[in-house]
Amino acid sequence: MPELPEVESVRRGLARARLKTPVVKLWRSSFNLRTGKNWLRKHEGLEQLRGATPGPVRRRGKYILWHMQGADEGELVLLIHLGMSGRCGVARADQPIVDHTHFIATFADDRQLRFVDPRRFGGLKVGTRETIYEREPVAALGPEPLSEDFDGAVLEAALGKSKRALRDALLDQRAVAGIGNIYAVEACFEARLNPLRPAASLSRRSWSKLADALVLVLERGVRNGGTTLKDFRNVVGEVGRNQDDLRVYGRGGEPCPRCGRRLADFVSQNRSGVMCTRCQPKFRAR
Ligand SMILES: [Zn+2]
Known part of the structure; x- marks a missing residue:
């Protein structure tokens, strides 16, 4: 299972792509991903990303928090959990789609955020900054071991x-x-x-x-x-x-x-x- 360093590597990869153009298209496979009350499919809210412009990519514990400016100007956060076998990264739209791809967000510059997860223990969720940071699972996380005040x-x-x-x-x-x-x-x-x-x-x-x-x-x-x-x-x-x-x-x-x-x-x-x-x-x- 990806732990902090693996998730941090993924976060850095996403940040390095420097995506700046809005989301123009969304695709989600028909498979359910992570289970549990915080991750129900009907609460994923991925549609909110339509028209959103990507901003900073943050991390908390094993979670990636991708801040985006919503089409209505409000701040959105895409929460990504890699579960046991999740991978996510940025590809060009013409690159082949691999098996077990469950989510694709296409940006106006023809690049895509892709989420791949063979075992489907990973999860995706979009909410406002408040709903993502102030509720479980993010709100329940303990101290961040690579923060300044950890000892x-x-x-x-x-x-x-x-x-x-x-x-x-x-x-x-x-x-x-x-x-x-x-x-x-x-x-x-x-x-x-x-x-x-x-x-x-x-x-x-x-x-x-x-x-x-x-x-x-x-x-x-x-x-x-x-x-x-x-x-x-x-x-x-x-x-x-x-x-x-x-x-x-x-x-x-x-x-x-x-x-x-x-x-x-x-x-x-x-x-x-x-x-x-x-x-x-x-x-x-x-
Ligand atoms: Zn020894």
Whole structure:
């Protein structure tokens, strides 16, 4: 699933296209996308984009927020969630349309925003700035880990009372936005914290180390254009390079890059992960 660095790569790709001309045509496949009360097809509102002029492309957690000026001058926001396998990017209208394309907005300069999603866990939604930012899912998101004021205290305030395993707690988008399994596992390793210890057991110093580790792995991911595992491709099918820089994720059984002990796979809440049992020792309550 695309996490913060992958979504940020897509956002940058969309911004780089510098679209400035209004939407003249819209097409939506007959398939439903993301399910859940915030994403019902009848509430997608994509028709509102007709005549809209694209503005800044922002990101919050794993969501892309594309600001547009509506035909009636009001500010609109196109909310995009890539789900498990969503891709979106800008193409010329004469470029072939790939399988699993579910949405196309054509602009007056003959370029198109295309949304492709084989597994259809992604979602699209248009609303006013208020309806998008002040309602779920965006309103419910926790702090942004790459923002200036993110640090150990922010993380501790969000998760310091959680009895859940640390890795699992980090996946809660209400606690910290944009983290998924890959970057949670990597950050626990970088901070030398056992991913299975209860979040509430961390000291102030450990929260601070963990916050630094999260920023480190996320920034590395962004610099590398995201991690390309099975499903993620950015805008024009470019492939991120971060998988080569993952230190433990997907490397169970290989030697720990720090101490050489064989890395151990684990499963918690039905999700796998990898850790070094020497560098990330078990927590023992005193
Ligand atoms: Zn180790």
